[in-house]
Amino acid sequence: MAAAAATAATKGNGGGGGRAGVGEASGTRKKKGPGPVATAYLVIYNVVMTAGWLVIAVGLVRAYLAKGSYHSLYYSIEKPLKFFQTGALLEVRIVPSSVVLTSFQVMSRVFLIWAVTHSVKEVQSEDSVLLFVIAWTITEIIRYSFYTFSLLNHLPYIIKWARYTLFIVLYPMGVAGELLTVYAALPFVRQAGLYSISLPNKYNFSFDYYAFLILIMMSYIPIFPQLYFHMIHQRRKVLSRTEEYKKFE
Numbered sequence: 001m002a003a004a005a006a007t008a009a010t011k012g013n014g015g016g017g018g019r020a021g022v023g024e025a026s027g028t029r030k031k032k033g034p035g036p037v038a039t040a041y042l043v044i045y046n047v048v049m050t051a052g053w054l055v056i057a058v059g060l061v062r063a064y065l066a067k068g069s070y071h072s073l074y075y076s077i078e079k080p081l082k083f084f085q086t087g088a089l090l091e092v093r094i095v096p097s098s099v100v101l102t103s104f105q106v107m108s109r110v111f112l113i114w115a116v117t118h119s120v121k122e123v124q125s126e127d128s129v130l131l132f133v134i135a136w137t138i139t140e141i142i143r144y145s146f147y148t149f150s151l152l153n154h155l156p157y158i159i160k161w162a163r164y165t166l167f168i169v170l171y172p173m174g175v176a177g178e179l180l181t182v183y184a185a186l187p188f189v190r191q192a193g194l195y196s197i198s199l200p201n202k203y204n205f206s207f208d209y210y211a212f213l214i215l216i217m218m219s220y221i222p223i224f225p226q227l228y229f230h231m232i233h234q235r236r237k238v239l240s241r242t243e244e245y246k247k248f249e
Contacts, residue, residue, distance in 0.1 A: 001108040001178045001216075043151050045094065050144040052084035057137050072125045074117075074133065081133065084140075085113050109136070112178055116213070119194060120185040128184060132177030135170045142166065164235045171231070175224055182213050189213060 034042060056077045063076035074081075088106050117129060146163045149155040188194070195209035 001112050001175075001220075039151055042094070043148055045090070046144045046148040046151065049084060049087070050141060050148060052080060052087070053137055053140040053144065056080050056084065056133075057141065060134070060137070070130060071127065074124050074129045077133065078124075082113055082118070085109055085136070112181070115195070116182055116185050120188050122188050123181055123184045126181060126184050128177045128180030130177070132174045132181065135174030135177060138166065139170050139174070161239065164238050167231055167235075171228060175220060179217055179220060182217055186210060186213060 059077040059080065060073055063073045064070055067073070089110065091106055092103050112132070117124060123129060142159065142162045146155070146159050149159060189196075190210045193209075195207070197205060197207040199206045
């Protein structure tokens with residue numbers, strides 16, 4: 001989810017509103033870059049992911065033009081969204097940063113896609129789903145483009161600016177969409193007892209998925225403000241450094 005995905009901001013370069021990316025090492029110490037073969041694989045991966053999220057963006061626009069309404073656009077991009085967001089699990093193995101951190105960041109979105117939006121069919125027509133889908137789509141197109149051009153050592157300033165600026169709107173937009181979607185799912189989860197385990201059972205174990213979702217929502221309260229303002233700080237630092245570099249050219 002957006003609150004989790006932005007935790008990469010606390011690791012250095014992630015101030016653009018996303019996790020430490022493929023081809024971008026996290027941390028403050030400068031690490032040795034990947035070799036030519038690894039770089040080629042990383043470029044291919046980032047190009048494919050950029051293209052995938054562009055497919056999602058085009059699908060949204062085409063569906064909107066065909067329907068003349070933004071309601072229920074999720075169904076038009078459901079399959080590619082699931083495919084490319086779940087495909088980001090590959091980053092757990094190939095991103096040069098903490099495996100635990102990357103796993104947490106990727107799994108949070110995968111959780112929202114599969115354990116909430118996919119599992120609770122009733123929320124798929126909610127406008128809140130479209131809200132986080134649009135925020136994710138724009139963010140990922142920019143993010144993967146950023147990594148692709150960075151690996152090729154030809155990063156246009158406009159892409160760098162977009163990555164460290166558009167999160168100001170996209171991050172709160174994504175968080176709002178995620179929270180509203182989980183909230184909309186709550187009554188259906190409670191009514192169906194979805195993924196809940198009640199006592200008695202042979203394992204003597206109980207689990208309340210409804211309460212679990214509420215805890216997830218509450219976790220946004222301490223996380224969101226801290227990460228958002230840290231990302232603002234990162235933006236100032238990165239873009240001001242770029243402006244100073246331009247002056248010396």
